[in-house]
Amino acid sequence: MKKFLFLLIFSFAQYARISASDQNTKNIPLEVTGISERIRKQYVPDNRVALFDVDYVVSGSLIIIKGVTTSPQAKSALLSGIEQMNYEVKDSLQLLPDSISLEGRTFGVVNVSVCNLRVAPDYSSEMATQALLGMPVKQLQQGEWCRIQTPDNYIAWVQSMGIFPMTKSEYHAWNSAEKIVVTSHYGFTHEKPDVASQTVSDVVSGSRLKWE
Numbered sequence: 143m144k145k146f147l148f149l150l151i152f153s154f155a156q157y158a159r160i161s162a163s164d165q166n167t168k169n170i171p172l173e174v175t176g177i178s179e180r181i182r183k184q185y186v187p188d189n190r191v192a193l194f195d196v197d198y199v200v201s202g203s204l205i206i207i208k209g210v211t212t213s214p215q216a217k218s219a220l221l222s223g224i225e226q227m228n229y230e231v232k233d234s235l236q237l238l239p240d241s242i243s244l245e246g247r248t249f250g251v252v253n254v255s256v257c258n259l260r261v262a263p264d265y266s267s268e269m270a271t272q273a274l275l276g277m278p279v280k281q282l283q284q285g286e287w288c289r290i291q292t293p294d295n296y297i298a299w300v301q302s303m304g305i306f307p308m309t310k311s312e313y314h315a316w317n318s319a320e321k322i323v324v325t326s327h328y329g330f331t332h333e334k335p336d337v338a339s340q341t342v343s344d345v346v347s348g349s350r351l352k353w354e
Contacts, residue, residue, distance in 0.1 A: 169200045177223045185216035191295040206232045238282040249313035252277040253306040255344045259298035263287035270298040276350025324349040
Protein backbone atom coordinates (compact mmCIF):
# COMPACT_ATOMS: atom_id res chain seq x y z
CA MET A 143 0.00 0.00 0.00
CA LYS A 144 2.82 2.39 0.90
CA LYS A 145 4.57 1.56 -2.37
CA PHE A 146 1.36 2.26 -4.30
CA LEU A 147 0.89 5.63 -2.57
CA PHE A 148 4.51 6.57 -3.30
CA LEU A 149 4.10 5.75 -6.99
CA LEU A 150 0.84 7.68 -7.11
CA ILE A 151 2.39 10.77 -5.49
CA PHE A 152 5.49 10.54 -7.70
CA SER A 153 3.37 10.22 -10.84
CA PHE A 154 1.25 13.21 -9.84
CA ALA A 155 4.38 15.28 -9.15
CA GLN A 156 5.81 14.37 -12.55
CA TYR A 157 2.49 15.22 -14.21
CA ALA A 158 2.32 18.56 -12.40
CA ARG A 159 5.88 19.41 -13.41
CA ILE A 160 5.24 18.53 -17.06
CA SER A 161 1.92 20.37 -17.06
CA ALA A 162 3.57 23.48 -15.61
CA SER A 163 6.27 23.31 -18.26
CA ASP A 164 3.67 22.92 -21.01
CA GLN A 165 1.70 25.82 -19.56
CA ASN A 166 4.79 28.05 -19.64
CA THR A 167 5.30 27.15 -23.30
CA LYS A 168 1.66 27.79 -24.22
CA ASN A 169 1.69 31.16 -22.46
CA ILE A 170 4.24 32.69 -24.84
CA PRO A 171 2.67 35.95 -26.08
CA LEU A 172 1.98 36.10 -29.81
CA GLU A 173 3.96 39.35 -30.09
CA VAL A 174 7.04 37.51 -28.75
CA THR A 175 6.74 34.59 -31.15
CA GLY A 176 6.09 37.10 -33.92
CA ILE A 177 9.27 39.10 -33.36
CA SER A 178 11.22 35.87 -32.91
CA GLU A 179 10.08 34.61 -36.31
CA ARG A 180 10.83 37.94 -38.01
CA ILE A 181 14.36 37.98 -36.57
CA ARG A 182 14.94 34.37 -37.59
CA LYS A 183 13.90 35.12 -41.19
CA GLN A 184 16.05 38.26 -41.29
CA TYR A 185 19.27 36.96 -39.73
CA VAL A 186 19.10 33.15 -39.95
CA PRO A 187 17.01 32.21 -42.99
CA ASP A 188 18.83 28.89 -43.51
CA ASN A 189 19.28 26.75 -40.38
CA ARG A 190 21.75 24.50 -42.21
CA VAL A 191 24.41 27.21 -42.13
CA ALA A 192 23.43 29.24 -39.02
CA LEU A 193 21.52 28.61 -35.79
CA PHE A 194 18.63 30.36 -34.10
CA ASP A 195 17.11 27.73 -31.81
CA VAL A 196 15.22 29.75 -29.19
CA ASP A 197 12.90 28.68 -26.37
CA TYR A 198 10.96 30.82 -23.91
CA VAL A 199 9.77 30.39 -20.34
CA VAL A 200 7.09 32.89 -19.33
CA SER A 201 6.25 33.83 -15.74
CA GLY A 202 4.03 36.89 -15.57
CA SER A 203 5.96 39.81 -17.06
CA LEU A 204 9.25 37.84 -16.90
CA ILE A 205 10.46 36.09 -20.04
CA ILE A 206 13.46 33.77 -19.88
CA ILE A 207 15.09 33.37 -23.27
CA LYS A 208 16.92 30.06 -23.72
CA GLY A 209 18.57 28.14 -26.54
CA VAL A 210 21.50 28.76 -28.89
CA THR A 211 22.36 31.00 -31.83
CA THR A 212 25.38 31.69 -33.99
CA SER A 213 24.22 35.21 -34.83
CA PRO A 214 25.14 37.99 -32.38
CA GLN A 215 22.98 40.38 -34.45
CA ALA A 216 19.94 38.12 -34.05
CA LYS A 217 20.48 37.81 -30.31
CA SER A 218 20.87 41.56 -29.84
CA ALA A 219 17.78 42.30 -31.94
CA LEU A 220 15.71 39.74 -30.03
CA LEU A 221 16.68 41.00 -26.57
CA SER A 222 16.10 44.65 -27.41
CA GLY A 223 12.85 43.88 -29.26
CA ILE A 224 11.31 42.00 -26.32
CA GLU A 225 12.52 44.58 -23.80
CA GLN A 226 10.76 47.29 -25.84
CA MET A 227 7.52 45.38 -25.25
CA ASN A 228 7.95 46.19 -21.52
CA TYR A 229 8.81 42.65 -20.48
CA GLU A 230 11.48 41.81 -17.93
CA VAL A 231 14.01 39.72 -19.84
CA LYS A 232 16.42 37.13 -18.47
CA ASP A 233 19.05 36.27 -21.06
CA SER A 234 20.00 32.58 -21.09
CA LEU A 235 20.46 32.47 -24.87
CA GLN A 236 23.89 30.98 -25.60
CA LEU A 237 25.96 32.52 -28.37
CA LEU A 238 28.02 29.99 -30.30
CA PRO A 239 30.85 29.15 -30.55
CA ASP A 240 30.98 28.57 -26.80
CA SER A 241 34.57 29.72 -26.31
CA ILE A 242 34.44 29.24 -22.52
CA SER A 243 33.58 25.53 -22.52
CA LEU A 244 35.82 25.02 -25.54
CA GLU A 245 38.68 26.75 -23.65
CA GLY A 246 39.51 28.83 -26.71
CA ARG A 247 39.72 25.82 -29.04
CA THR A 248 36.99 27.01 -31.36
CA PHE A 249 38.61 25.43 -34.43
CA GLY A 250 39.69 21.94 -35.33
CA VAL A 251 40.75 19.45 -37.98
CA VAL A 252 39.09 16.15 -38.90
CA ASN A 253 41.43 13.38 -37.73
CA VAL A 254 39.78 10.24 -39.13
CA SER A 255 39.80 9.16 -42.77
CA VAL A 256 36.04 9.62 -43.27
CA CYS A 257 33.91 11.42 -40.68
CA ASN A 258 30.10 11.15 -40.71
CA LEU A 259 28.39 14.46 -39.93
CA ARG A 260 24.86 14.10 -38.55
CA VAL A 261 21.83 16.34 -38.16
CA ALA A 262 21.51 15.51 -34.44
CA PRO A 263 23.98 14.16 -31.85
CA ASP A 264 22.97 10.53 -32.26
CA TYR A 265 24.23 7.60 -34.32
CA SER A 266 20.71 6.95 -35.59
CA SER A 267 20.29 10.54 -36.79
CA GLU A 268 20.21 11.39 -40.48
CA MET A 269 23.65 11.89 -42.00
CA ALA A 270 24.04 15.46 -43.29
CA THR A 271 27.34 14.98 -45.13
CA GLN A 272 30.84 13.57 -44.70
CA ALA A 273 34.21 15.16 -44.01
CA LEU A 274 37.66 13.81 -44.86
CA LEU A 275 40.89 13.61 -42.90
CA GLY A 276 42.56 17.03 -42.72
CA MET A 277 39.45 19.15 -43.30
CA PRO A 278 39.59 22.31 -41.14
CA VAL A 279 36.37 23.11 -39.25
CA LYS A 280 34.97 25.51 -36.68
CA GLN A 281 33.90 24.07 -33.33
CA LEU A 282 30.64 25.48 -31.93
CA GLN A 283 29.96 23.14 -29.00
CA GLN A 284 31.90 20.28 -27.50
CA GLY A 285 30.98 17.24 -25.44
CA GLU A 286 30.59 13.57 -26.26
CA TRP A 287 29.40 14.97 -29.58
CA CYS A 288 30.78 18.14 -31.18
CA ARG A 289 28.74 20.63 -33.15
CA ILE A 290 30.94 21.88 -35.97
CA GLN A 291 30.75 24.10 -39.04
CA THR A 292 32.47 23.03 -42.25
CA PRO A 293 34.33 25.36 -44.66
CA ASP A 294 31.18 25.60 -46.79
CA ASN A 295 29.31 26.73 -43.62
CA TYR A 296 27.18 23.62 -43.06
CA ILE A 297 26.51 22.89 -39.38
CA ALA A 298 26.35 19.32 -38.11
CA TRP A 299 27.21 16.99 -35.22
CA VAL A 300 30.16 14.62 -35.06
CA GLN A 301 31.58 12.27 -32.43
CA SER A 302 34.28 14.20 -30.52
CA MET A 303 36.96 11.60 -31.34
CA GLY A 304 36.65 12.59 -34.99
CA ILE A 305 37.93 16.15 -34.40
CA PHE A 306 41.32 17.38 -33.24
CA PRO A 307 40.58 20.70 -31.43
CA MET A 308 42.74 23.77 -32.10
CA THR A 309 43.12 27.38 -31.04
CA LYS A 310 42.81 30.09 -33.68
CA SER A 311 46.62 30.39 -34.04
CA GLU A 312 47.04 26.61 -34.36
CA TYR A 313 44.27 26.56 -36.94
CA HIS A 314 45.92 29.28 -39.05
CA ALA A 315 49.27 27.47 -38.80
CA TRP A 316 47.63 24.29 -40.06
CA ASN A 317 45.92 26.05 -42.96
CA SER A 318 49.12 27.80 -44.08
CA ALA A 319 51.35 24.70 -43.78
CA GLU A 320 52.42 22.75 -46.84
CA LYS A 321 50.16 19.73 -47.43
CA ILE A 322 50.15 16.32 -49.04
CA VAL A 323 46.86 15.40 -50.72
CA VAL A 324 46.04 11.72 -51.15
CA THR A 325 45.04 10.83 -54.72
CA SER A 326 44.76 7.03 -54.47
CA HIS A 327 41.33 5.59 -53.65
CA TYR A 328 42.52 4.02 -50.40
CA GLY A 329 45.74 3.56 -48.46
CA PHE A 330 47.53 3.79 -45.12
CA THR A 331 49.96 6.08 -43.32
CA HIS A 332 52.81 4.55 -41.36
CA GLU A 333 54.89 5.48 -38.35
CA LYS A 334 58.09 5.32 -40.44
CA PRO A 335 58.90 5.51 -44.19
CA ASP A 336 58.57 1.73 -44.34
CA VAL A 337 55.39 -0.20 -45.21
CA ALA A 338 56.36 -2.81 -42.60
CA SER A 339 56.24 -0.20 -39.80
CA GLN A 340 53.28 0.48 -37.53
CA THR A 341 50.11 1.70 -39.28
CA VAL A 342 48.93 5.11 -38.04
CA SER A 343 45.73 5.60 -40.02
CA ASP A 344 43.92 4.69 -43.18
CA VAL A 345 43.44 7.42 -45.81
CA VAL A 346 41.12 7.93 -48.77
CA SER A 347 41.20 10.09 -51.86
CA GLY A 348 41.07 13.74 -50.78
CA SER A 349 42.67 13.25 -47.36
CA ARG A 350 45.09 16.04 -46.49
CA LEU A 351 48.22 15.60 -44.40
CA LYS A 352 50.67 18.18 -43.12
CA TRP A 353 54.07 17.92 -44.78
CA GLU A 354 56.93 17.69 -42.27
